[in-house]
Amino acid sequence: MQKLVVSVALFFQILIVKAAITELNDENFQTEIEKYEVVLVIFHAPWCGQCKKLMSIISQIDDNLQKNIPPVDIVTVDCEYEAKVICKKYMINRFPMLRSFRNGKEYGKFEGSRDVKNIVNFVRWETAPPARKLENFENLEEILQTENRVCLVASFQKQNELESTFLELAEKLRQKMCFLYINADVNSLRLYQNPILRNKFEKTFVEYDNLNNISSLEHFISSNYHGLVGVRTLTNTDDFKLPLVTAYFKIDYDINPKSTNYWRNRILKVASKYKDNFNFAISSKEDFFSELQNFNVPPQSTPVILVKLESNEKFILKEYFSVEKFDSFLHDVLHKKLNPYLKSQKPPQKQDSDVVVAVGSTFYDLVIRNSNDTMVKVYVDSCVHCKQIAPIYKEIAKMFRDEKITFIKVNYMKNDVPVAYEPVAYPTIYWSTRENRMNPIRYEGNRNIEDFIKFIAKHASIELKDYDRAGNSKVIKTEL
Incomplete structure (x- = not known):
């Protein structure tokens, strides 16, 4: 009964917002949906907080969509009680x-x-x-400003391969960018940057000069779409490839674009110097709060800079941002x-005499810069095998106290390790020599003293001192 009341309450909330x-x-979805040429469908659940937030602005969305040419209606679908079959059919797994x-x-x-x-732009671009x-390009700048997004602008002779590829991409990428064209005697293609991101460090457009190989046009678009410093959002993170330099700060191109571009232009100044070495992006520190949390970054008004390499190593600019510090940091x-950033516990105040505890912040000093050979055990607290091997590992460490070997353990659940030392199972044990720290040898033998x-x-x-290379004891046993 309580569930029914909640569902009815949300239903009437929708009706109050807009009767249309x-x-x-489940019973009427297919027959009703076919009556619309284009319709926006909102799949929701009564218990969903984000759904309620969306319902609070649905009348504004509807008002805008009724002004669209052609007007577009909104329908809602309750996946919890009224339309479980339909929601399963369309694989609705979040709300x-x-x-x-379109046409059902x-x-x-x-x-x-x-x-x-x-949401309004999504529907507008769909319809x-x-x-x-265009008849000509006389008003091109005005059109680009109105579109306010990336645009591919073309001129080509009628009915050629360039035109057909252009139109195919327009259908495929209609939500991502705009496509404008004229018929002319000369073939050309230019990718224009979003007007709000224009700057003095790069051109307004990039010319596609490989017209004889039109198959690479989509790659050209993806490579140049974001410009030198793109705006990385929660929905386009896959666009930004490693090695990536990301600047996190308050981004608001709707209300305060001037402040946003103030910082972006300073990022651009340095990015133009290192564009052959890194990819660059800016991200909202509010949207990526959880991403920044992983790096223990204190609140600050200036951009936070994070670098992630293809090796998965991460570096963070720990000082307050300035162009000079940013430049020096990337250099x-x-x-x-610089040492990569590693998540870390606090180092122990006192170390065991046989097995040294490494944490993220001490790993480079204890392992990479160690003058001894090192054996490193990477483990987690919950691992049964890790607990079983612990006394054996300690016994081995005791046996080799007089050798130039340091035995180390690191808790991987609470500390990062360099990529070369990441575990493949628990525990994973590595051996690294003084000459080859970043290419350690993984121990794959039995977990007994003889094999170690x-x-x-x-x-x-x-x-x-006490064993030859085969592991045989050098100590001569004498009988009494």
């Missing part, structure tokens, strides 16, 4: 989800932030022709003068 918004169910339907068939999936502007033909990262001795004897930089 229809709630569909709310917004889809566009699913057409587009909304994946942006759920505000009025983004507009994928490519817009040091590029020339391998043979492994260490074979791989030690200097032959052991």
Whole structure:
């Protein structure tokens, strides 16, 4: 009964917002949805907090969509009680989800932030022709400003391969960018940057000069779409490839674009110097709060800079941002003068005499810069095998106290390790010599003392005092 009351309450909330918004169910969804040329469908659940937030702005969305040419209606679907079959059919696995339907068939999936502007633009771009033909380019700048997004602008002779590829891409990428074209005697293609991101460090457009190989046009678009410093959001993170330099700060191109571009332009100044070495992006520190939390970054008003390399190593600018500090930081990262950032516990105040505890912040000093050979055990607290091997590992460490070997353990659940030392199972044990720290040898033998001795004897930089290279004891046993 309580569930029914909640569902009815949400249903009437929708009706109060706008009578024209229809709630569909399993029985009438297919027949009703086919009556619309284009319709926006909101899949929701009564218990969903984000759904309630969306319902609070649904009247504004509807008002804007009624002004669209052609007008577009909204329908809602309750996946919890009224339309379980339909929601399963369309694989609705989170709420709310917004889809566009055209003539009864699913057409587009909304994946942006759920505000009025983004949702209205999603529908507008779904209903507009994928490519817009112009008579000429006299008013091109005005059109680009109105579109306010990336645009591919073309001129080509009628009915050639360039035109057909252009129109195919327009259909495929209609939600991502705009496509404008004229018919002319000369073939050309230019990718124009979003007007709000224009700056003095790069051109307004990039020319596609490989017209004889039109198959690479989509790659050209993806490579140049974001410009030198792109705006990385929660929905486009896959666009930004490693090695990536990301600046996190307050980004608001709707209300305060001047302040946003103030910082972006300073990022651009340095990015233009290192564009052949790194990819660059800016991200909202509010949207990526959890990402920044992993790096223990204190609140600050200036951008936070994070570098992630293809090796998965991460570097963070610990000082307050300035152009000079940013430049110096990237120089040091590029020339391998900095230690990567590693998540870390506090180092123990007192160490065991046999097995040394390493944490993220001490790993480089205890392992990488150690003058001894090192054996490193990477473990987690919950691992049964880790607990079983602990006394054996300690016994081995005691046996080799007089050798130039340091035995180390690190808790991987609470500390990061360099990529070369990441575990493949628990525990994972590595051996690294003084000459080859970043290419350690993984121990794959049995977890008993004899096999450990043979492994260490074979791989030690200097032959052991009490064992030959095969692991045989050098001590001559004498009988009494």
